[in-house]
Amino acid sequence: MDIALIGYGSMGREVESAARQRGHHIAAIFTSHSPLPEPNSGFFQTNSIDCCIDVSTASAVRSNTRICSNAGIPIVVGTTGWQNERQEILDLIRNNNGTLIYGNNFSVGAQIFFSIIRTAAQLMNNFTDYDVALHEIHHVKKKDSPSGTALSLAQILVAQLDRKTSVKAPAAGELMPHEIGVSSARVGNVSGTHSVLFRSPADEIELVHRAHNRSGFAAGAVLAAEMTQRYTGVHVFDELIFQQSFIHHS
DSSP: OEEEEEOOSHHHHHHHHHHHHTTOEEEEEEOSSSOOOOTTSHHHHHOOOSEEEEOSOGGGHHHHHHHHHHHTOOEEEOOOOOGGGHHHHHHHHHHTTOOEEEOSOOOHHHHHHHHHHHHHHHHHTTOTTOEEEEEEEEOTTOOSSSOHHHHHHHHHHHHHOTTOOEEESSOOSOOOTTEEEEEEEEOTTOOOEEEEEEEOSSOEEEEEEEOSSSHHHHHHHHHHHHHTTTOOSEEEHHHHTTOHHHHHHO
């Protein structure tokens, strides 16, 4: 595939490495100093781009998805923090008959963790002595807090636990019994740690996912780019990741 990268910080470089390892060609790299050109520009007339991978900033997602969908190029959005514009952006892609794969976490291991938490919450639903809390840790340059992954985990818990109906993030002040508290910490260069704690008066169970580095996120973003060659329209990464064809291919 000919892939264009949008964003070339630490994550962009990881994606570049992962794409090359899987035999893809990085056809272009766009940054805030050299942004993605408009769809009617000469760039799209003279360059063949199979997919764009956006690992830039949340504030750029709307513009990047607009340009790609108007140019007929699929886009993978690997950045988070654009939830407030989510519906508007998804409607834009659909109106332009574009292709978008997005997600709060492109790590395959994190997606497995989501599935484990969903099953654990289902088991806990009838055991009301257990309360639940969620904590996440990221590097000091992380812009959104709580992380998109933490919010996704919280929503999984709300969906499975009848006694929990809302998320309080950040978990400041008194928590009501129906609330799930989400707390965050920022320290050093931590790639991402997410823990879910089930606690009763008698004992506790803690489930943790720790990303050792960014390579898992990068590999998942490239895998999503490959998916755009088979799927059109708007998709969430975790809806596609467990399909057997992609597990085998990865």
